[in-house]
Amino acid sequence: MRRSSKEEELRDRIAALPEEIRKQGADPFAVDVSSILSELRKDYQKLKGEEMVKDAVAVNSVSKIVYMQDKWLSDRLRGFGFGPEKIRERLIAMDVQVLASCLYESQHLPVAIRHISTERLKGAADYWVSLTGWGRGSKLGPLKDLGEEGLESLELGIDDIEQELKRVREELGARLSSSPVPYEEYLKAKQGKDRIRLAYIISVLCSSGEITIRFDPSIARYIILKGDGLPDSSVAIAV
Amino acid sequence: MSDESEEIREKAKKGLVYLLMQRHSQPGAKGWELKRILGKNYMKLIPLIESKAEELGMTLKIVTEEEGELEGLGDENLDRARFVLVSKYPLLDREAGGWLRMEEAASLAIVLAAIHAKGNAESKDDALEIIKEKLPAWRAEQIISKLIRLGYLEEDSGYLQTGWRSKIEIDMNQLLTAILTKRTNTG
Numbered sequence: 001m002r003r004s005s006k007e008e009e010l011r012d013r014i015a016a017l018p019e020e021i022r023k024q025g026a027d028p029f030a031v032d033v034s035s036i037l038s039e040l041r042k043d044y045q046k047l048k049g050e051e052m053v054k055d056a057v058a059v060n061s062v063s064k065i066v067y068m069q070d071k072w073l074s075d076r077l078r079g080f081g082f083g084p085e086k087i088r089e090r091l092i093a094m095d096v097q098v099l100a101s102c103l104y105e106s107q108h109l110p111v112a113i114r115h116i117s118t119e120r121l122k123g124a125a126d127y128w129v130s131l132t133g134w135g136r137g138s139k140l141g142p143l144k145d146l147g148e149e150g151l152e153s154l155e156l157g158i159d160d161i162e163q164e165l166k167r168v169r170e171e172l173g174a175r176l177s178s179s180p181v182p183y184e185e186y187l188k189a190k191q192g193k194d195r196i197r198l199a200y201i202i203s204v205l206c207s208s209g210e211i212t213i214r215f216d217p218s219i220a221r222y223i224i225l226k227g228d229g230l231p232d233s234s235v236a237i238a239v
Numbered sequence: 240m241s242d243e244s245e246e247i248r249e250k251a252k253k254g255l256v257y258l259l260m261q262r263h264s265q266p267g268a269k270g271w272e273l274k275r276i277l278g279k280n281y282m283k284l285i286p287l288i289e290s291k292a293e294e295l296g297m298t299l300k301i302v303t304e305e306e307g308e309l310e311g312l313g314d315e316n317l318d319r320a321r322f323v324l325v326s327k328y329p330l331l332d333r334e335a336g337g338w339l340r341m342e343e344a345a346s347l348a349i350v351l352a353a354i355h356a357k358g359n360a361e362s363k364d365d366a367l368e369i370i371k372e373k374l375p376a377w378r379a380e381q382i383i384s385k386l387i388r389l390g391y392l393e394e395d396s397g398y399l400q401t402g403w404r405s406k407i408e409i410d411m412n413q414l415l416t417a418i419l420t421k422r423t424n425t426g
Contacts, residue, residue: 048244056286063293071412084356088369090418091349096373098421099345106413107344108325111297112261162377208385228264229388 007043008051011058014040018064028068036062126217161201168201172211176226183213183222183237199237213237250277251287258288258299258324265390267323267407274318282317297324300407323407346370346382347391347409350399352418355411360398 014036021028040058047055091099116124175181183202190198202224205211209227216223222237254277258268273281289299303320339347349369353361363383370379383399386392390404 049247052244052247053283053287056290059290059293060286084353087352087356087418091352091369092372094418094421096342096345099348099418100341102414102417102421103339103344103348103351103409105329105417106410107329107408108298108327108410109330109408110266111259111324111326112266113259114261209388229390230264 005051007047008054010039011051011054014058015054015061018061018068021065021068028065028072031065033062033065033069123217127215130217130220161204164197164201165204168198169205169210172205172224176211176224180216180223180225182219183224186224247284247287251284251291253277254281254284254288255291255324258292258322265321267321269318270320270322271318273322285322292324293327296327298327299323300325302403302406321403321407325407329410329413342374342378343382343385345373346379347386347405348414348418350383350386350392351401351405351409351411351414354399354401355415360395360400363394363397363399366399 017031020026021031037059040055040062044055094102172181172186186202187195187198202211202213206213206227209229212225212227213222214225215221254273257273257276262268270281277284285299285301292299300323301320302323303316350361350366353366353369367376367379367383370382374382383392387394387399387402390402391408392405393400393402
């Protein structure tokens with residue numbers, strides 16, 4: 001069996017600190033975080049294999065102690081008579097802007113890199129071929145000038161939108177549970193102003209992430225699918 | 240440097256890169272995915288990944304379906320846990336991104352504070368009542384639905400609970416401290 005080095009023992013003792021503080025209900029400020037970190041940095045360069053893992057565990061434990069110190073302060077602050085009723089009163093008294101800034105100050109957004117896979121690139125190339133006819137097909141021209149009739153009011157009030165959204169959401173929800181719905185087929189029942197209104201309602205559902213629209217190169221058509229809860233980016237689709 | 244240390248470092252880097260690459264609509268990776276690429280002892284590498292992420296200004300958050308300490312969880316629960324890298328610093332410059340509009344962020348702050356004050360759940364009606372003090376009723380309901388859909392909140396039998404996304408993104412201590420210390424209209 002391998003014998004623990006002095007360095008490993010030190011790191012084992014540091015790793016056990018948060019659990020000891022938690023069990024004994026001790027004051028986390030009793031731990032001198034700064035001197036522990038200097039101690040750990042002394043022999044960092046010489047560490048090997050298992051010692052390196054133990055070093056990372058020890059550093060992680062120090063960060064847990066810092067978190068406990070932060071939480072200890074917050075708990076003391078909240079202990080000054082802030083029960084559910086008091087918090088409710090404060091929430092009602094605060095402006096929307098101030099409340100939003102409280103959230104933003106405490107929000108740590110996920111970090112992620114989006115990349116394009118080869119499969120996705122191939123899909124994009126297929127889509128491009130089907131869209132343009134590989135250099136022979138018609139090009140996307142400018143939008144036609146619809147004149148004054150294009151600016152005709154849709155007369156959509158908030159109540160109308162809500163009712164229409166509810167109806168389309170329910171109808172699409174039922175149809176999409178079994179299979180995707182071709183966009184054009186869904187719109188074809190409506191003409192003129194009603195058709196534009198329905199396209200608008202669909203775009204609202206897309207922007208809220210409830211549904212999504214994708215181009216299916218196999219049938220060269222747009223299809224409506226169930227959304228994943230995240231808003232879609234915009235593309236122009238002729239209606 | 241020994242081969243063993245080099246192998247451990249390389250595995251930790253591989254884990255970090257895997258966590259950074261977004262493959263699904265949701266960020267991060269599940270425990271079972273990390274097990275597949277790092278081996279069955281992947282949890283031993285987590286502290287090393289955490290310290291590498293820390294150097295780059297990120298923190299690794301691990302959210303499990305079960306409440307409580309990670310140490311006590313069985314392999315099955317860890318496999319289902321979500322591992323996500325988040326920025327160590329709050330995003331104060333709203334131009335840089337973020338999903339939530341001002342009134343949505345304010346509503347989330349209200350609901351999370353109310354949930355915390357009550358224990359671990361708040362009646363949806365009570366939460367809506369507070370939000371309706373500030374926003375029209377239809378907008379309040381629309382926002383709550385959106386926050387549930389995005390994973391910031393969970394709804395169970397008319398009660399709202401903290402969702403997986405809030406557990407990852409929102410530091411409750413910072414939020415409550417900010418709510419309790421900011422000046423209000425009434426002082």
